[in-house]
Amino acid sequence: MSRPVCEACGAHDLKLIGRKNGEFILREFTFHQCGGCGFMWVEPFSGFEIYNDAYYRGKGPDPYVDYEAEYQDWQRSDRALEFDDMARLAQKFFVTARPAPPAAEPPPPIAWLDFGCGAGGFLKYLRARGSLQGRPLELTGHDVGSYADLLKTREGFRILDWDELSRESTARYDVISLIEVIEHLPSPLEPLALAARLLKPGGLLLLTTGNLDSLIARRQGIHYRYCAPEIHVSLFNPACLAALYRRVGLSPCRVRYRGAVKFKVLKTLRLQPRSRRLARLALRLPPVVRLVDWLYGVSAMPCAVKPPR
Numbered sequence: 349m350s351r352p353v354c355e356a357c358g359a360h361d362l363k364l365i366g367r368k369n370g371e372f373i374l375r376e377f378t379f380h381q382c383g384g385c386g387f388m389w390v391e392p393f394s395g396f397e398i399y400n401d402a403y404y405r406g407k408g409p410d411p412y413v414d415y416e417a418e419y420q421d422w423q424r425s426d427r428a429l430e431f432d433d434m435a436r437l438a439q440k441f442f443v444t445a446r447p448a449p450p451a452a453e454p455p456p457p458i459a460w461l462d463f464g465c466g467a468g469g470f471l472k473y474l475r476a477r478g479s480l481q482g483r484p485l486e487l488t489g490h491d492v493g494s495y496a497d498l499l500k501t502r503e504g505f506r507i508l509d510w511d512e513l514s515r516e517s518t519a520r521y522d523v524i525s526l527i528e529v530i531e532h533l534p535s536p537l538e539p540l541a542l543a544a545r546l547l548k549p550g551g552l553l554l555l556t557t558g559n560l561d562s563l564i565a566r567r568q569g570i571h572y573r574y575c576a577p578e579i580h581v582s583l584f585n586p587a588c589l590a591a592l593y594r595r596v597g598l599s600p601c602r603v604r605y606r607g608a609v610k611f612k613v614l615k616t617l618r619l620q621p622r623s624r625r626l627a628r629l630a631l632r633l634p635p636v637v638r639l640v641d642w643l644y645g646v647s648a649m650p651c652a653v654k655p656p657r
């Protein structure tokens with residue numbers, strides 16, 4: 349085992365908990381866990397080369413991925429449900445966290461970084477929205493690869509690679525979103541420490557990732573479908589995510605997801621149109637959304653705020 353301490357909480361009590369064969373890369377992977385906080389990780393790391401054009405088309409280890417559809421028309425993508433949800437949560441945060449500026453002054457922009465912006469659907473959603481709580485949105489994305497290049501050159505977005513992002517000034521952003529990104533990173537501490545540095549005091553980190561302490565995940569252990577060892581290499585539960593936030597100087601905060609829960613269901617039914625139609629109908633009922641949320645522990649995963657100075 350290559351790590352001496354837990355990335356999330358710093359404990360030394362680390363153990364091998366199981367082995368599983370990859371379905372895409374046909375080899376054995378090992379799963380490790382911290383006895384202190386429950387953070388899990390996979391070895392060996394398959395590298396970032398796996399995120400290629402085949403992956404973007406859903407022909408890689410994640411059959412649910414469809415970058416091209418999202419890039420071409422985010423409004424027709426199920427992710428629109430998730431985008432609405434994130435904007436709703438940020439709006440709610442700014443209503444409760446910040447007093448409105450005096451009416452005579454122009455409202456200051458909200459600087460928003462979408463870390464791991466992928467095919468750029470969320471950036472396009474935010475651009476179309478234009479403002480939040482009466483404040484204009486100033487958008488930046490972070491990613492690498494062919495879609496990041498297209499977003500930069502064809503769509504005119506400000507897209508930064510890791511080195512450029514690392515050179516950004518401290519306290520630059522009001523909101524940083526990391527939507528289903530952190531589970532892909534073999535070392536989550538470094539990007540979260542950067543996010544913590546780049547957030548303004550009082551700023552919001554909107555982070556989503558799978559919950560390995562949910563009812564469904566606990567029943568299935570490492571055989572849970574989310575534990576795809578080629579791509580999901582850092583696996584979290586609410587306690588270890590909170591520990592990681594505190595390690596980088598952020599305070600965990602609870603949110604209640606709705607659209608993000610619906611999206612997770614519809615995404616997994618991408619290749620089954622009939623079940624999707626039924627699910628879409630069922631998800632109109634709030635108790636169904638709450639039940640799915642409880643089973644998968646979506647809202648149990650905290651987001652974070654940077655403490656005001």
Ligand SMILES: [Zn+2]
Pocket residue numbers: 354355356357358359382383384385386387588
């Ligand atoms: Zn730990």
